[in-house]
Amino acid sequence: MNSTTKNDAKRPFPWHLIVFLFPALLIYCVFSVYPLIDTLFLSLFDEQQGQAHFVGLNNFITLITDENWSHAFWNALSNNLKFFIIHMLVQNPIGLLLAVLLSNPKLRLSSTYRTLIFMPTMLSVVIIGFVWQLLLSPIWGISEEFLYSIGLGHYFDAWLGKESSALLTLSLISVWQFVGIPMMLIYAALLNIPDDILDAGVVDGANPLQTFLHIKLPLILPTISMVSILTFVANFNAFELIYAVKGALAGPNFSTDLMGTFFYRTFFGFQLQQGSESMGAAVATLMFLIILIGVMLFLFFVQRRIRRFQL
Structure with a gap:
């Protein structure tokens, strides 16, 4: 084992980086990642009589091909x-x-x-x-x-x-x-x-x-x-x-x-x-x-x- 490997083994884990990055990462996940995932998930459902039903890609097909939606x-x-x-x-x-x-x-x-x-x-x-x-x-x-x-x-x-x-x-x-x-x-x-x-x-x-x-x-x-x-x-x-x-x-x-x-x-x-x-x-x-x-x-x-x- 050379000296470089020994120094790497003795080097402590940089916990301070996590402390400084965690607030920014938390804000990014709450206001960017979660809304994006929730939007992708919501696009696969359809609400009928107050209840959500899984419809897969039907919303996208309707949006692109249905005459009431496709033109717009x-x-x-x-x-x-x-x-x-x-x-x-x-x-x-x-x-x-x-x-x-x-x-x-x-x-x-x-x-x-x-x-x-x-x-x-x-x-x-x-x-x-x-x-x-x-x-x-x-x-x-x-x-x-x-x-x-x-x-x-x-x-x-x-x-x-x-x-x-x-x-x-x-x-x-x-x-x-x-x-x-x-x-x-x-x-x-x-x-x-x-x-x-x-x-x-x-x-x-x-x-x-x-x-x-x-x-x-x-x-x-x-x-x-x-x-x-x-x-x-x-x-x-x-x-x-x-x-x-x-x-x-x-x-x-x-x-x-x-x-x-x-x-x-x-x-x-x-x-x-x-x-x-x-x-x-x-x-x-x-x-x-x-x-x-x-x-x-x-x-x-x-x-x-x-x-x-x-x-």
């Missing part, structure tokens, strides 16, 4: 995909561009710009929805007068009141509010790039664009990957903005309905729709599975390619 489900899922794609194609590239600009040491007042861009992120989604609803109102909003003042008045329309533009408008409002998050994450990653690497690129004759494409971008790809995952998870959990602006019915004609608002109506009921705990749990379970499968596929295909690219 697929509509909400389709809108959620559009909501996510808009954020990926608009929010994250803008966040990347802003991070690159603000990381330039020659830019004056960069800290002020960062604060102003990130400030909407700290505001309540309810406040943001209410304010933008006032701004875009055709009756008392200022958007119409503003567009006319710059010669673009003929483009103004009741964007929140039309099925063709309501979801896009709400998506862009969400982009405006949360673009500060990818900006700050990518900005922090850019600041962590060693100056020696950048200086070596300048010595080799690389211009700013080449420096970004061939040096900075490969080094911040893991951060961009993490931002994409956070965007996917956040968008498929979105609820507050749609509910604050368009209510639980997600009008007009459910054109802004997302999985979050669909779950709210299904579980709690709304107006003439009666709530169902089992069907609501089935919707929540499908939301969880969609997020889980999406993150796993992203990590398996995209993350592996990023690691190969870096190597």
Whole structure:
């Protein structure tokens, strides 16, 4: 037996780690793990005359195939995909561009710009929805007068009141509010790039664009990957903005309905729709599975390619 083995045998068990980790683990299990397991369990039952009956996967089959449920489900899922794609194609590239600009040491007042861009992120989604609803109102909003003042008045329309533009408008409002998050994450990653690497690129004759494409971008790809995952998870959990602006019915004609608002109506009921705990749990379970499968596929295909690219 060598000295290392003897030292390991004499080393006491780190009970202090359990003492410090137990409160956090307990809180996590009570408020995250237990509700998740209970939701999965509840989705397998159906309540009839006040009694729960085990129905297996019937709730999921009904949700996906029954004509009374399937149209609303697929509509909400389709809108959620559009909501996510808009954020990926608009929010994250803008966040990347802003991070690159603000990381330039020659830019004056960069800290002020960062604060102003990130400030909407700290505001309540309810406040943001209410304010933008006032701004875009055709009756008392200022958007119409503003567009006319710059010669673009003929483009103004009741964007929140039309099925063709309501979801896009709400998506862009969400982009405006949360673009500060990818900006700050990518900005922090850019600041962590060693100056020696950048200086070596300048010595080799690389211009700013080449420096970004061939040096900075490969080094911040893991951060961009993490931002994409956070965007996917956040968008498929979105609820507050749609509910604050368009209510639980997600009008007009459910054109802004997302999985979050669909779950709210299904579980709690709304107006003439009666709530169902089992069907609501089935919707929540499908939301969880969609997020889980999406993150796993992203990590398996995209993350592996990023690691190969870096190597």
